[in-house]
Amino acid sequence: AQSVTQLDSQVPVFEEAPVELRCNYSSSVSVYLFWYVQYPNQGLQLLLKYLSGSTLVKGINGFEAEFNKSQTSFHLRKPSVHISDTAEYFCAVTPRDSGAGSYQLTFGKGTKLSVIP
Amino acid sequence: DVKVTQSSRYLVKRTGEKVFLECVQDMDHENMFWYRQDPGLGLRLIYFSYDVKMKEKGDIPEGYSVSREKKERFSLILESASTNQTSMYLCASSLPGRALETQYFGPGTRLLVL
Numbered sequence: 001a002q003s004v005t006q007l008d009s010q011v012p013v014f015e016e017a018p019v020e021l022r023c024n025y026s027s028s029v030s031v032y033l034f035w036y037v038q039y040p041n042q043g044l045q046l047l048l049k050y051l052s053g054s055t056l057v058k059g060i061n062g063f064e065a066e067f068n069k070s071q072t073s074f075h076l077r078k079p080s081v082h083i084s085d086t087a088e089y090f091c092a093v094t095p096r097d098s099g100a101g102s103y104q105l106t107f108g109k110g111t112k113l114s115v116i117p
Numbered sequence: 118d119v120k121v122t123q124s125s126r127y128l129v130k131r132t133g134e135k136v137f138l139e140c141v142q143d144m145d146h147e148n149m150f151w152y153r154q155d156p157g158l159g160l161r162l163i164y165f166s167y168d169v170k171m172k173e174k175g176d177i178p179e180g181y182s183v184s185r186e187k188k189e190r191f192s193l194i195l196e197s198a199s200t201n202q203t204s205m206y207l208c209a210s211s212l213p214g215r216a217l218e219t220q221y222f223g224p225g226t227r228l229l230v231l
Contacts, residue, residue: 043207043223044160049219
């Protein structure tokens, strides 16, 4: 079984400042990793995902995340945030194997990013 | 663009009523999912379907059932609604295969059970 911990439930940050949203996971098998974003009153959409290769993954809207296997982390970063980045961000994992559980994403509890003008 | 639509954005029902939440996707995706989203709990999978008439239980299937008679449509059924089922319900779809495929979400249905 997998679990995901998002260490901060809320992160306020001033516009144009950098931000890091933290995600740690626990799994007995190798995993794929995802970040999804939910803008107010909308469903979730994919920001980026790590499947293999370079541990630094670039996503949409200037976000990037780095996979750190030794620390079992997948933190999300943006060097300069905009008001429009105000949203809730979810980290998720799924096992790499092809068993029945591999259809399922396990989500963290979310981090609400508030960008202050 | 993939489009996932849900039949209602807001729904108010009474305890004991049978409730149907409908989800339709237009990208011919094999996989479809129903999640429940609650503050501080994130998203929890209720059921998913990897083909027509096929379904698998997720983490919290109790009190829910699903139906998938056509590829594009996945229905979530609350047989007898209870107040603890007040929540946001999100539907998603994805290409066939494992969960490494991107999931595309609908806008959600906010259900209030009185």
